[in-house]
Amino acid sequence: xxxxxxxxxxxxxxxxxxxxxxxxxxxxxxxxxxxxxxxxxxxxxxxxxxxxxxxxxxxxxxxxxxxxxxxxxxxxxxxxxxxxx
Amino acid sequence: xxxxxxxxxxxxxxxxxxxxxxxxxxxxxxxxxxxxxxxxxxxxxxxxxxxxxxxxxxxxxxxxxxxxxxxxxxxxxxxxxxxxxxxxxxxxxxxxxxxxxxxxxxxxxxxxxxxxxxxxxxxxxxxxxxxxxxxxxxxxxxxxxxxxxxxxxxxxxxxxxxxxxxxxxxxxxxxxxxxxxxxxxxxxxxxxxxxxxxxxxxxxxxxxxxxxxxxxxxxxxxxxxxxxxxxxxxxxxxxxxxxxxxxxxxxxxxxxxxxxxxxxxxxxxxxxxxxxxxxxxxxxxxxxxxxxxxxxxxxxxxxxxxxxxxxxxxxxxxxxxxxxxxxxxxxxxxxxxxxxxxxxxxxxxxxxxxxxxxxxxxxxxxxxxxxxxxxxxxxxxxxxxxxxxxxxxxxxxxxxxxxxxxxxxxxxxxxxxxxxxxxxxxxxxxxxxxxxxxxxxxxxxxxxxxxxxxxxxxxxxxxxxxxxxxxxxxxxxxxxxxxxxxxxxxxxxxxxxxxxxxxxxxxxxxxxxxxxxxxxxxxxxxxxxxxxxxxxxxxxxxxxxxxxxxxxxxxxxxxxxxxxxxxxxxxxxxxxxxxxxxxxxxxxxx
Numbered sequence: 001x002x003x004x005x006x007x008x009x010x011x012x013x014x015x016x017x018x019x020x021x022x023x024x025x026x027x028x029x030x031x032x033x034x035x036x037x038x039x040x041x042x043x044x045x046x047x048x049x050x051x052x053x054x055x056x057x058x059x060x061x062x063x064x065x066x067x068x069x070x071x072x073x074x075x076x077x078x079x080x081x082x083x084x085x
Numbered sequence: 086x087x088x089x090x091x092x093x094x095x096x097x098x099x100x101x102x103x104x105x106x107x108x109x110x111x112x113x114x115x116x117x118x119x120x121x122x123x124x125x126x127x128x129x130x131x132x133x134x135x136x137x138x139x140x141x142x143x144x145x146x147x148x149x150x151x152x153x154x155x156x157x158x159x160x161x162x163x164x165x166x167x168x169x170x171x172x173x174x175x176x177x178x179x180x181x182x183x184x185x186x187x188x189x190x191x192x193x194x195x196x197x198x199x200x201x202x203x204x205x206x207x208x209x210x211x212x213x214x215x216x217x218x219x220x221x222x223x224x225x226x227x228x229x230x231x232x233x234x235x236x237x238x239x240x241x242x243x244x245x246x247x248x249x250x251x252x253x254x255x256x257x258x259x260x261x262x263x264x265x266x267x268x269x270x271x272x273x274x275x276x277x278x279x280x281x282x283x284x285x286x287x288x289x290x291x292x293x294x295x296x297x298x299x300x301x302x303x304x305x306x307x308x309x310x311x312x313x314x315x316x317x318x319x320x321x322x323x324x325x326x327x328x329x330x331x332x333x334x335x336x337x338x339x340x341x342x343x344x345x346x347x348x349x350x351x352x353x354x355x356x357x358x359x360x361x362x363x364x365x366x367x368x369x370x371x372x373x374x375x376x377x378x379x380x381x382x383x384x385x386x387x388x389x390x391x392x393x394x395x396x397x398x399x400x401x402x403x404x405x406x407x408x409x410x411x412x413x414x415x416x417x418x419x420x421x422x423x424x425x426x427x428x429x430x431x432x433x434x435x436x437x438x439x440x441x442x443x444x445x446x447x448x449x450x451x452x453x454x455x456x457x458x459x460x461x462x463x464x465x466x467x468x469x470x471x472x473x474x475x476x477x478x479x480x481x482x483x484x485x486x487x488x489x490x491x492x493x494x495x496x497x498x499x500x501x502x503x504x505x506x507x508x509x510x511x512x513x514x515x516x517x518x519x520x521x522x523x524x525x526x527x528x529x530x531x532x533x534x535x536x537x538x539x540x541x542x543x544x545x546x547x548x549x550x551x552x553x554x555x556x557x558x559x560x561x562x563x564x565x566x567x568x569x570x571x572x573x574x575x576x577x578x579x580x581x582x583x584x585x586x587x588x589x590x591x592x593x594x595x596x597x598x599x600x601x602x603x604x605x606x607x608x609x610x611x612x613x614x615x616x617x618x619x620x621x622x623x624x625x626x627x628x629x630x631x632x633x634x635x636x637x638x639x640x641x642x643x644x645x646x647x648x649x650x651x652x653x654x655x656x657x658x659x660x661x662x663x664x665x666x667x668x669x670x671x672x673x674x675x
Binding site: 007008011012014015016018019020021022023024025026027029054055056063084 | 123124127128129130131132133225228232248270271297298299300301302334335336416419420421583585586587588591
């Protein structure tokens with residue numbers, strides 16, 4: 001468990017990883033269970049910002065169909081992608 | 086025990102297309118309207134709808150609502166109510182143009198009118214030839230619809246309660262609906278949302294099946310709440326399936342893969358479609374392929390440790406062809422099956438997509454039980470059964486359903502609220518106490534069945550015994566098994582009893598809703614001994630009197646499943662439209 005964040009906040013992030021699209025649910029489910037506990041404070045903040053994206057845009061970036069216009073989010077997207085292959 | 090009460094004119098549960106459309110109607114009429122949603126509104130499952138919304142605008146070629154109505158009745162295999170279908174098809178052009186005025190970025194023709202494209206089952210002149218009727222916003226129609234409706238609701242001062250889960254319906258002693266009990270996820274605090282009128286727009290429950298295209302949030306919360314409150318569920322045996330979803334994930338593999346030479350194989354490596362369709366083989370129609378896949382699995386020739394799927398093989402294709410013609414499929418397979426289809430076959434299984442049944446309503450969105458309107462209660466969208474989809478839904482009619490019945494429910498609620506006494510009645514606390522007790526029981530139980538285990542047991546039972554193609558004996562066994570699973574669900578335990586965003590508790594509450602839908606589906610399906618639309622059985626024979634196994638003499642009727650004692654009752658299909666002649670029974674063939 002990350003020491004800089006309380007359990008309640010982690011669980012909020014867990015819930016917000018539930019989306020309107022199955023493809024996002026599946027990819028984020030894996031990411032939060034495998035990678036979330038090991039994220040740095042900065043990465044966690046990036047992930048939180050990522051969760052604010054509209055679902056269809058989020059999926060396009062994850063699928064590599066389009067680059068995320070916010071370059072600062074690209075590393076966290078890459079981390080999610082790295083778990084999938 | 087005192088549960089705090091919040092008071093509104095109208096409360097809406099669910100913020101997808103139907104809930105947002107209804108809320109807009111109410112808020113713009115100046116009524117105090119609350120919308121509760123488990124997730125942020127624009128992340129509702131409506132966001133996944135890509136195909137479009139149908140309306141006989143006739144922008145590219147002549148079209149007529151009556152032709153749309155004919156296609157919808159035929160698609161429903163004559164189980165749809167013709168008054169509701171006429172209403173929906175007549176209203177379609179109005180609600181689509183309205184949505185355009187709300188800022189929906191529809192694709193356009195050069196002359197500025199909404200561009201319309203052809204879609205399976207859309208025909209002109211009563212089934213004569215294809216017609217362009219589907220309106221879309223690129224491949225993001227549902228997404229664009231949610232955003233347009235949400236923005237408009239913000240402007241109209243709709244009060245959103247985001248990350249709230251409704252728990253139970255509140256009814257008075259006469260059965261009139263008074264509102265809902267709901268939990269704030271942030272704190273686990275429970276409130277009553279009391280209102281003159283209550284609408285359920287909670288979407289479908291596709292997660293009852295092991296393989297589903299539905300997002301994780303589609304847990305049939307409205308159906309579970311209705312069932313616990315004594316409202317029957319209508320036509321729950323009818324679910325739309327797609328033949329090839331990635332096993333264990335549910336993400337669809339387009340049928341184009343078989344068009345490019347993909348071959349279905351069983352655990353012996355056999356190309357089994359040769360036995361079922363010697364000529365068309367893997368290119369046989371959707372029904373034939375689904376039936377063959379399920380038969381192989383059922384007879385023990387499924388693949389994997391649980392023998393619960395078959396394989397879609399494209400390893401014999403030139404890798405360059407796969408990379409150039411099927412890049413999306415390769416990516417899906419690698420991502421969701423962990424398999425590169427250039428090297429190994431893709432595990433696939435028939436996958437649930439859409440729920441035709443639901444809470445029984447009329448075309449005004451009013452909930453109707455035993456021919457009586459349930460005062461103060463409304464339902465719209467996938468959770469409701471108006472019934473416009475009957476035994477099978479016509480493509481693009483789901484988004485239309487949201488708009489038409491979201492709006493008509495909103496109008497019915499406005500009318501009802503205006504005629505209701507100014508002050509809200511005394512709240513009946515019995516239902517509130519029952520709901521709080523249900524949560525308390527979960528909090529207090531210290532040993533029992535893990536939520537995940539019970540959910541997986543339910544999903545496997547539904548998939549195996551009540552999937553895309555159904556066997557008499559399997560259904561009988563399935564009905565017994567699902568009641569066993571119900572006992573497990575009654576005994577679920579959560580280790581985490583904390584208050585803030587307790588996702589374990591939320592998932593337990595969702596499972597308590599899903600199991601109601603699973604029982605309704607299995608028990609309704611076992612009883613209906615014909616094949617109609619999406620409900621297809623091995624023992625319903627194709628005879629001249631009963632073409633495709635459809636038995637109009639005995640089964641041209643709606644099922645009503647009651648939770649109490651799992652009783653089934655039936656009601657006639659409304660064959661009489663509002664203004665035109667009945668679309669007479671015919672064999673459904675395309």
